[in-house]
Amino acid sequence: MNNLSIGQLASAAGVTVETLRFYEKQGLLSKPQRTDSGYRQYPPDSIKRVRFIQHAKQVGFTLNDIGELLALRQDQNTACADIKSRAIRKIEEVDQKIRELERIRDALQRMAQKCSGAGALSDCPILEELDDQEENNG
Amino acid sequence: MNNLSIGQLASAAGVTVETLRFYEKQGLLSKPQRTDSGYRQYPPDSIKRVRFIQHAKQVGFTLNDIGELLALRQDQNTACADIKSRAIRKIEEVDQKIRELERIRDALQRMAQKCSGAGALSDCPILEELDDQEENNG
DNA sequence: CTAAACCCTGAAGTATGCTTCAGGGTCAAG
C-alpha cells in the first residue's frame, strides 16, 4: 500500500484532518513528507500511530501523556517498567477522580433524600444545605 | 454589621476579589452599590450567597447550573421539587462520569497486570494493547 | 475547461473557571 493523503489517513484512523494537523503541531505526529505542491504524504503505518493516540486517550491519557509515551517508545533506554509505571500512575489519578465524584454523588444523594419535593421553596432542605454546609462533606 | 468592601467579602467568603468580580460578570452576584469613588459595597448577606456558590460547586454544579439554581430560588413559581430534580439530574451526570472512569481504570488495570515490567520494550503488553485494542473496551 | 472535492496556512473561537496584566485612581496611617 502506498502513501496516504491527510484525508485518507483521517478517514482510515477515524479522526478529522484538522485533528491530524493539530496533532502534528503538538508534536504527536512527526512532520510527514510533502508533495511538490505541499500536500502531506503519510506512510501507511501512520494509521497505527493515530490509532495508538486514540486508544491511549480512551484510557485516560492526556495528549501530553501520550507525547511522553511516544517519546519513551522511541528511546533505547526505556524499559517496559517505565511504561508500566505510567499506567500505574494514571490508575491512581483516575481512582482519585472516582473517589471525588463518589463524594459528590453521595452528598447530592443525601440532600435529595432529605427533600420530599413537596415543601415550600423556603424550606427546601437542598437549598438550606447549600447555604450552610459546615462540615458535611468528607 | 455594615457593608463590606470587595476585599472584606472575599476574605469572609474564602475567595479572591477577582473571583467576586468574575462572578458578578457572570451574573451570579448582583451588582452591588458603589461608594462615591466607585468602590463596591456589599451587604453582609452577600457572604451567604458566595458561600452558597462555593458549596454548590463542591457538589458538582457548574457555574451555569448555579446561576439557574439562584434564579429558581428567586422565582415565585419555583417548587421545591424543581430544585430536587436538578439534584437528581446532577446525580445521574456524576454517576455517568464515575462509570466512565471505572471503565478507564479497569482497562488500565488489565493492561498493567499483563505487563510484568521486566520484558523488552518491543514486547510491552501495554504498548501492544494500545496499538491494537480492537474490542477490549466495554 | 470548469466545478467539486481536497489541500494549505495562521489565527481565532469553544467551554470552564478563573488568574494575570496593564494602567490607573483612592484611602488610611504616620
Place this chain on the structure above:
DNA sequence: CTTGACCCTGAAGCATACTTCAGGGTTTAG
C-alpha cells in the same frame, strides 16, 4: 503629603483538545 494597601477597568492568558474561519492553491472527474 507620601507611601502602601486597596480598589477600578477591560483585555488577555491558562489548560485541554480541538473546531472554525478566512482566504487561497491543487487535483480530478466529466
